Amino acid sequence: MARNAVQFQKGLSEPAFDRQYGTEEQCRAVVVAARWPDGFWCPACGGREHSMVTTRDLFQCTACRRQTSPIAGTIFASTKLPLRTWFRAMYHLTQSKQGISSIELGRRLGVTQTTAWMVKHKLAQAMLERDATKPLTGRVEIDDAYLGGERSGGKRGRGAPGKTPFAAAVETTPEGKPVRLKLGRVTSFCGTSIAGFAKRSLDPACTVVSDGLQCFASVPTPDAPTKPSRRDRGRPRPARRRSSG
């Protein structure tokens, strides 16, 4: 199913949630719409024509007769839990910043702590995988970083031999609090290499904040030119933390 398709409005009240996602049919309709936004599509032959096997809640392809469950291959398929329990879990887990314990989640869902833990774990994993593919967006601070290559008496700083260069990009809140981080190994800090990292990791519409190397100026964000970092304005920048070798 399409990633990130099921999203709950922040601050949705519990009665409002129940009205929208309180029954198995409502939840199922959301999953079906997320999985096949343009209508049923047979995973075996690509056929669109289908009938319903209502007794088993399956879609049957008219062309090849293959029966497909709308939850097959999704995290929802891994348990016997009703979809509405999964949806309730998503609701409760996303309503507070701190999250809730699996004991508390189990109590709210009416399932054992073990089941609640498993649900929580699977949802967290799904969010992690979604985040891994999602480019950084909004305000993004970008900098160069280095790993390893320590050699006694060797050259220090950026050009030191044996060091592995990385581009580090951090998505932040407008106030500068870090939200998500992406690291990408780069061959060097040349414009081409950094542009490649930016293309893989950053949303083209993000606002890149960098005070570093000239190459970061080449990060392709046509709508949002590179701006000097807020922390650089008005006071001298503290020594940059770099690996020294």
Ligand SMILES: [Zn+2]
């Ligand atoms: Zn088919």
